[in-house]
Each structure stands twice: as C-alpha cells, then as structure tokens.
Amino acid sequence: MTGIVALYIFMLAAFTGYEVIAKVPVILHTPLMSGSNFVHGIVLVGAMVALGTADTTLEKTIGFIGVLLAAGNAVGGYVVTERMLEMFKSSGANKGGRSKGAH
Amino acid sequence: MPAFLSADLLIQGSYLLTAFLFIMGLKRMSSPVTARSGIVWAGAGMLLATLVTFLYPDMTNYPLIIAAIVVGSAVAWWSGKRVAMTDMPQMIALYNGMGGGAAAAIAAVELYRGGDHGLVTMVLAVAGGLIGAVSFSGSLIAFGKLQGLIKRSFRFSGQQIFNLLLLVVALALGGMVALHLNASPAIVTAFFAAALLLGITMTLPIGGADMPVVISLYNALTGLAVAFEGFVLGNAAMIIAGTVVGSAGTLLTQLMARAMNRSLGNVLFSGFGESGGGAAGEVTGSMKSIEASDVGVMMAFASKVIIIPGYGMAVAQAQHKVWELTQLLVDRGVTVKFAIHPVAGRMPGHMNVLLAEAGVPYDLIADLDEINAEFETADVALVIGANDVVNPVARNDKSSPIYGMPILNADKAKNCIVVKRGQGAGFSGIENALFYLDNTRMLYGDGQKAVAELIAAVKAIG
Numbered sequence: 001m002t003g004i005v006a007l008y009i010f011m012l013a014a015f016t017g018y019e020v021i022a023k024v025p026v027i028l029h030t031p032l033m034s035g036s037n038f039v040h041g042i043v044l045v046g047a048m049v050a051l052g053t054a055d056t057t058l059e060k061t062i063g064f065i066g067v068l069l070a071a072g073n074a075v076g077g078y079v080v081t082e083r084m085l086e087m088f089k090s091s092g093a094n095k096g097g098r099s100k101g102a103h
Numbered sequence: 104m105p106a107f108l109s110a111d112l113l114i115q116g117s118y119l120l121t122a123f124l125f126i127m128g129l130k131r132m133s134s135p136v137t138a139r140s141g142i143v144w145a146g147a148g149m150l151l152a153t154l155v156t157f158l159y160p161d162m163t164n165y166p167l168i169i170a171a172i173v174v175g176s177a178v179a180w181w182s183g184k185r186v187a188m189t190d191m192p193q194m195i196a197l198y199n200g201m202g203g204g205a206a207a208a209i210a211a212v213e214l215y216r217g218g219d220h221g222l223v224t225m226v227l228a229v230a231g232g233l234i235g236a237v238s239f240s241g242s243l244i245a246f247g248k249l250q251g252l253i254k255r256s257f258r259f260s261g262q263q264i265f266n267l268l269l270l271v272v273a274l275a276l277g278g279m280v281a282l283h284l285n286a287s288p289a290i291v292t293a294f295f296a297a298a299l300l301l302g303i304t305m306t307l308p309i310g311g312a313d314m315p316v317v318i319s320l321y322n323a324l325t326g327l328a329v330a331f332e333g334f335v336l337g338n339a340a341m342i343i344a345g346t347v348v349g350s351a352g353t354l355l356t357q358l359m360a361r362a363m364n365r366s367l368g369n370v371l372f373s374g375f376g377e378s379g380g381g382a383a384g385e386v387t388g389s390m391k392s393i394e395a396s397d398v399g400v401m402m403a404f405a406s407k408v409i410i411i412p413g414y415g416m417a418v419a420q421a422q423h424k425v426w427e428l429t430q431l432l433v434d435r436g437v438t439v440k441f442a443i444h445p446v447a448g449r450m451p452g453h454m455n456v457l458l459a460e461a462g463v464p465y466d467l468i469a470d471l472d473e474i475n476a477e478f479e480t481a482d483v484a485l486v487i488g489a490n491d492v493v494n495p496v497a498r499n500d501k502s503s504p505i506y507g508m509p510i511l512n513a514d515k516a517k518n519c520i521v522v523k524r525g526q527g528a529g530f531s532g533i534e535n536a537l538f539y540l541d542n543t544r545m546l547y548g549d550g551q552k553a554v555a556e557l558i559a560a561v562k563a564i565g
Contacts, residue, residue: 003223006334006342013330013343016126017350024133026362026445026470029355029452034195035132035142036351037322039125041149041198042344043205043329044172045118045156046336050212051171052162058288059212060164064171066208071175073202074153078146079183080194085138087459 031088034081041074110158117155118340124148125344129351135465152340175201188460189417192449193249196318199325200242206235206328207295213335214280214291222281224335229277231331233298238321238328240302245318248311249449257307263372266304273297305371313370315450316359320367323352362445364508388539393546395553398483398520399560405482407438409474411511412458414448415488415524419550422461425487428554429463431561441467442474442484442511444492475512484516486537488550494535505533519543522553 024032047070051063128145131137153172157165179198186194210232213220220228247253259265276294280286309317326348333341360367402408410429416422429439441463447454455468469477478484486493493513497505513519514537521538523545537543546553 009339009342010330010346013346014350017129017347017352018354020126020129020133020347021351021354025135026358026451027443027455027465027468028133028135028138029359030191030195030448030450030456031138031452032129032132033319033322033352033355033450033452034191035129035145036326036348036355037195037199037202038142038149039129039145039344040202040322040326040329040348042121042125042152042341043202043209043325043332044149045152046209046329046332046338046341047205048153048156048168048172049159049162049336049338050209051164051168052159054164054212055216058215060167062208062211062215063164064167066205066212067168067171068175069201069208070205071172072179073198073205074149074179075176076179076183076194076198076201078142078149079180080186080191080198081132081142082139082146083183084188084191084456084459085132085142087456088135088138088465 031081031084034077034084038074038077038081041070041077044070044074046070110160114155114158115339117151118338121148121152121340122343124151126347129347188457189414189449190250191456192315192318192453193246196242196245196249196314196321199318199322200239200246203235203238203242203321203325203328206325206332207232207239207298208235209332209336210235211291211295214286214294215288217286220335225281225283227331228335229281229294231328231335232295233273233277234324234331235328236295236298237302237305238324240299241306242302242318242321242325244303244306245314245321248306248309249314253307262304262308266301269297269301269304273301309370313363313365315446315453316356316363316365316367316370318450319352319356319359320371323349323356326350326352359446359451362451362509364505388541390538390545391543393520393544395546395548395556396560396563398485398544398546399557400564401518401520402432402437402483402485402557403435403561403564405432405437407440407477407481408432408483408485409440409442409478409481409513409516411442411444411484411486411489411493411513412447412454413444413487413489413492414454415490416550417448417454417457417488419488421487421550421554422457422463424551424554424558426458426461426463428558428561429467431558435561439467440469440474440477442478442513443468443470444489444511445471445509447489447492471509471511478512478515481516482518484513484519485522486513486519487522487554490535491533493537494533495540496533496536500536503533513537514540514542517542520546522546522548522550524549 047066054060054063128141131141210228326345330345496503497508497510
C-alpha cells in the first residue's frame with residue numbers, strides 16, 4: 001500500500017467516523033463510546049502479526065503482552081457493550097417481554 | 104488452492120468485509136432501535152479478522168499467540184460479565200487502556216527490532232507508540248480513580264510545566280529513534296518510560312467528575328494510535344477502524360465536554376472536577392421537609408409527574424423501586440416522564456443505561472432539550488439523587504463555578520420534591536438554591552427506602 005493511498009483511506013475514514021456519530025442521541029453516548037472502544041480492539045490483528053514475526057525473547061515478551069491486552073480490549077469491549085445495549089427496549093417491546101417489579 | 108484464491112487475497116478481502124461490518128455496526132449502534140444488532144455486526148467483523156490473520160504468511164509463535172488470546176479473552180469475558188452497570192465507565196476505561204497498551208506494544212516490537220523502515224513509517228510508529236502508551240497509563244489511572252483505588256488528586260505547583268517538559272523529553276527521544284539518530288534499545292526504553300509517565304502525570308490531577316470526558320478522549324487517542332500502527336504494518340483494517348474511532352471519539356468527547364459546559368482544555372488543565380468552586384453567593388430561605396405519605400398523595404392525584412434521577416439514585420440501587428412507583432402512577436392515569444440531564448450519572452447516557460437496567464422503556468425518557476419546556480405544566484418534579492444539574496444558580500449567579508451549565512428546570516414545576524439523604528452539599532460542594540425555594544419540599548432519607556415509602560403511600564390510596 002503506497003503512502004498516498006493510505007492517506008486517502010485515513011481521510012475518508014475520518015469523515016466516516018464523524019458522520020456516523022454526528023446524529024446520535026445522548027441516551028446512546030455511553031454504549032456508543034463502549035462500542036467504538038470495542039472497534040479499536042482490531043489492534044488484536046496487528047498485535048498477532050507483531051508476535052508472529054517476533055524473534056528475540058524481548059520481542060516475543062512484548063508481543064505476547066500486546067496480544068494479551070488486545071484480546072482483552074476486544075472481548076471486554078464486546079461483552080460490556082452487548083450487556084448495555086441488550087437492555088434498551090421501547091415500552092411496546094417491554095409489555096410483551098419480561099414482567100418487571102413486584103406488582 | 105487455485106492461483107486466484109491466494110492467502111493474501113483472502114486476508115485482504117476479509118479485512119475489507121471487517122471494515123464494512125465495523126462501520127455498519129457503529130451506524131446501527133447510533134439508534135436505540137437497531138443498537139443491539141450493531142454490536143453483533145461489529146463482533147462478527149472482529150471474529151472474521153482475527154481468524155484470517157492466522158493465515159498471514161511467514162508467521163511463527165502460534166502457541167504463544169493462541170495462549171495470549173485465550174488468557175486475555177477469558178479474563179476480559181469474566182470481568183465484563185460481572186461488572187455492575189454503575190461501574191461501567193471505569194470498565195470502559197480499563198479495556199480502552201488495554202487497546203492503547205497493545206498499540207504501544209506493536210510499536211515497541213517494531214522499534215526494538217530496528218528494522219529498515221522509511222522516515223514516514225518510523226514517525227508513525229513512534230507517534231502511535233507515544234499516543235498508545237499515554238492512553239494506556241492514563242486510562243489505568245482513570246480506572247483507579249473511578250473505582251476508588253486512587254482517592255487523592257495529586258497536584259503540585261508547576262505541574263503543567265513538568266508535564267510539558269515530560270512531553271518534550273518523550274518527543275525528543277522519539278525523534279531520535281524515528282530519525283535513526285540513535286535507535287539503541289536504551290533510548291527506545293527511555294522513550295516508552297517517558298510516555299507512560301506522561302499518561303500518569305497528565306491524568307492524576309483531573310477530578311473524578313471530569314473523568315468521563317478524559318476516558319472518551321483516551322478512547323479517541325487509542326483509535327488514532329491503532330490507525331498509526333496500521334500504517335506501519337500496512338494493515339488497512341487497522342487504519343480504517345482506528346481512524347473511524349479516532350474521529351468519532353473526538354466528536355463524542357466534544358459533545359460530552361459541551362454538555363458539561365466545559366472546554367476540553369479546561370478539563371485537562373484546570374483541575375476543577377473535584378475541588379469545587381467553594382462558596383458561591385449566599386442562599387436565602389430555609390429547607391422545608393415533607394413526609395412520604397404527603398408526597399404520595401400529591402403524586403397520585405397529579406396529572407403529570409417528571410422524575411429527575413441522578414447518580415445518587417443508582418448508588419442507592421433505587422432505580423427498580425422508581426420504576427415500580429412509575430408503573431403504579433401510570434396505572435392511575437398519571438403521565439410520568441423521566442428527565443435526563445446530559446451528564447446525569449457518570450457519563451452522558453450512563454443514566455439511560457441504569458434506567459434501562461431497571462426496565463424503564465426508553466420512550467418514557469426525555470433529554471434536557473425535549474423536557475425543559477414541560478416543567479411549567481408538571482404538577483410534581485421528583486428529584487432523586489441529582490443535585491448540581493437542577494441548581495438554578497447555574498442560570499443567574501455569575502460567580503458560581505457551574506454558571507452557564509444548562510440545567511433541568513425543576514424549579515418551574517408547581518411542586519418540587521427532592522429526595523436526599525441529608526442536608527449536605529452535592530458532589531461539587533456547591534450550595535443548591537433549589538432546595539430553599541418556596542415550592543420545594545425535602546424528603547429526607549436513603550433513596551431506596553424513601554421511594555419504597557412513596558410506593559406504600561400511593562398503594563394506600565387504593
């Protein structure tokens with residue numbers, strides 16, 4: 001990938017990120033921050049390549065820590081985001097669903 | 104394998120699909136109706152990208168890779184499943200810090216290896232390493248503060264200058280490495296040490312109330328670091344996902360700061376969040392208390408009740424009781440709405456999560472702009488666990504530190520009931536003028552117990 005192509009990708013992705021978030025209601029700010037936190041867990045693939053090509057013990061140690069942290073970012077980010085979003089229901093959906101509270 | 108289906112094509116094609124799934128996932132997460140499916144889409148993309156990466160050519164150390172993934176995933180899964188909803192902000196900080204640390208680790212492997220990279224690649228590797236390391240240690244401090252592990256705000260005179268010097272040192276060391284002037288392991292180590300220290304000293308003086316903005320900022324920074332390391336590795340999925348998070352995170356950070364009526368610079372460099380503004384203008388009048396039974400009658404025969412929940416409600420675990428009370432009132436024909444201030448809870452949207460956990464449907468919940476005009480027609484405004492966000496001094500007292508912050512107009516309701524544990528001031532230490540108004544009554548007691556009494560009072564009416 002040439003440098004200028006990478007720059008185009010960078011620019012277009014930056015606009016995309018802005019546009020995707022721009023119209024988000026406040027109620028979803030926390031889940032969305034958590035969701036975007038999950039998305040940068042893609043660092044896992046980079047960490048895998050770094051560890052996969054490591055030669056010395058130092059490189060392997062750092063690479064191992066990198067994959068460990070990245071996997072934590074991806075999995076933890078997914079679990080907490082999913083838990084939060086699972087709870088968002090409209091009153092229509094709620095009536096048919098689980099009954100809440102002690103009546 | 105046929106020639107046109109090389110491993111490289113499979114990998115690149117899968118990364119393209121992953122980028123598509125991430126963007127569509129985030130898009131779906133921006134509406135409450137589709138939000139749930141959004142994270143599933145993004146999750147599918149992540150799984151795909153991880154699996155095809157095993158096909159990367161010339162890779163070794165597979166046992167190490169698999170061991171690290173299994174251990175990291177298991178610990179994160181376990182901790183993510185059992186964290187309480189009230190603790191969600193610090194958990195996001197922790198996972199975010201791990202991502203930043205991973206980006207820094209990629210940079211470290213590249214820099215220690217001292218490969219023959221061009222100037223641009225080296226600069227990006229160093230920049231990603233710096234940002235990732237700052238995000239890592241800074242996020243850990245943010246986690247420690249919100250979790251209550253770090254109780255003090257460490258401030259000393261000349262702190263900003265110290266941080267600036269530290270940044271200059273880190274940049275100088277990074278510059279030496281990037282320009283191939285001296286890329287010895289000792290210099291690389293010193294560079295990362297300076298970056299990690301900078302993350303710590305930058306975050307320590309910031310108060311707990313401002314932490315959400317800081318976490319959001321570090322989230323954006325981690326995205327940027329991931330994108331930079333993506334350039335270094337020639338990995339398009341990392342560039343796209345990292346950049347999307349970087350720009351989306353920057354926008355989210357701005358939205359949060361604006362909701363708190365603070366500028367980002369103010370959050371990072373002033374250290375208000377905890378110290379409070381001290382005594383603002385004198386408040387006249389007295390607080391008048393009321394009994395739960397009287398409030399029950401008032402609410403049961405009202406036509407419209409607006410509930411203003413705050414973090415205090417969640418701490419008292421009163422949200423389930425509040426929803427039970429709401430259902431009782433709705434059954435009697437009372438219109439009940441929830442008014443959420445943009446910074447209710449620990450971060451924007453946190454209160455919505457906490458109410459959703461109790462089963463409150465999101466269409467009963469209104470944000471500040473939607474609901475503020477409605478307070479004048481409300482018979483009762485029930486403030487539970489909220490304080491600064493309903494303080495009228497933000498409207499008219501220029502000497503107050505919260506002057507200019509948009510507030511919920513609870514004082515405009517015919518009756519305002521404040522559920523409060525004791526007579527003390529709020530999180531920011533600012534006296535609340537609302538409590539002294541003629542139409543305000545204080546219902547003292549623990550949030551959960553007070554609401555249980557209200558439920559009993561409404562039920563007693565029959």
